Amino acid sequence: xxxxxxxxxxxxxxxxxxxxxxxFYLYQEPALLAAxxxxxxxETIHIINHILLHIYSAGQERNDLLKGxxxxxxxxxxxxTVEAGASQSDVLGLNFQFxxxxxxxxxxxxxxxxxxxxxxxxxxxxxxQRDYTPPLMVTKALHYIRKNLHRDVTxxxxxxxxxxxxxxxxxxxxxxxxxxxxxxLRQCRVELAAKLLQDTERPLADIxxxxxxxxxxxxxxxxxxxxxQTPRQFRAARS
Numbered sequence: 577x578x579x580x581x582x583x584x585x586x587x588x589x590x591x592x593x594x595x596x597x598x599x600f601y602l603y604q605e606p607a608l609l610a611a612x613x614x615x616x617x618x619e620t621i622h623i624i625n626h627i628l629l630h631i632y633s634a635g636q637e638r639n640d641l642l643k644g645x646x647x648x649x650x651x652x653x654x655x656x657t658v659e660a661g662a663s664q665s666d667v668l669g670l671n672f673q674f675x676x677x678x679x680x681x682x683x684x685x686x687x688x689x690x691x692x693x694x695x696x697x698x699x700x701x702x703x704x705q706r707d708y709t710p711p712l713m714v715t716k717a718l719h720y721i722r723k724n725l726h727r728d729v730t731x732x733x734x735x736x737x738x739x740x741x742x743x744x745x746x747x748x749x750x751x752x753x754x755x756x757x758x759x760x761l762r763q764c765r766v767e768l769a770a771k772l773l774q775d776t777e778r779p780l781a782d783i784x785x786x787x788x789x790x791x792x793x794x795x796x797x798x799x800x801x802x803x804x805q806t807p808r809q810f811r812a813a814r815s
Contacts, residue, residue, distance in 0.1 A: 600630050601645055605652060610739045612653060617699055624649070624691070643678060646691065650674045653698055666701060713738045714752045717745065721764050725788045731757040765789065766802040773811040780807050 604623055611619040627645070654667050674694055681687050717738040721729060734757070735745035749757055765787045772783045784795035799807050 598645065598648075601627055601648065609652065612698070617695075620695065620699075624695070628688075628691075643681070643687070646678060646687065647675065650678070650694070653694075670697060670701065713740055713745075713748060717749070718760075718764070721761060722768070725761075725765055725768055726786050727788060729761065729788075761788075762798060763802070766799055769795065769799060769807065770803065770810065773807055774814045783807070 604627055608620065608623045611623060627649075650671060654671050677690060681690055717734050720734050720737045731746065732742045735742040738745060740748065746757060749755065749760060753760055755763065769783055769787045769789075772778060772786065776783075780795070781792045784792045787795070789795035789798065796806050799805075799810070803810055805813065
């Protein structure tokens, strides 16, 4: 079977197939984590199938390769499951069960069946916690916003980075911070501007640009609304 074109082909080293396959697995791990956090069964299975294709290409050593990488998958999937809302104690119990089961499997067909059953148990565990909204997603979103304040960062791209739908993201932000996305973005811009005003002597126009304000006049207006002082007054009071 040919490897689909949407992932880069990774040639196997003749005597070290495990290293090359693990490299491919690590390349796919962020997308796999995001799919699990979104509770997207189809995309999760799609990515795992690509990983398995590379493992099966290893020939005689594939059973040991598959077991070793599935142990890594168990650990990674368990972490993603907790971040997606499952109970940590429940996941730890499943982890032990998964590893015990895996140790007793000796052929490819059993491994494939085990993997399908494991994914079903993982997703069932996540779906039992539908109303849970992990704080990690808010932390990831804030990290993304703060890294991109210099440009016109949008709600939808931030939600995608956090691994949730835009509508769910809006509700989550409101519940956790009491603000809309635009209000939270504006607050982050003002806080960065305040830090730059206090810690540097950079011109106001430069600070306005770095913090994502379209011009210095708008920067002054928003900053004064938030802080009760103009940027110049704020800087002077702290010099």
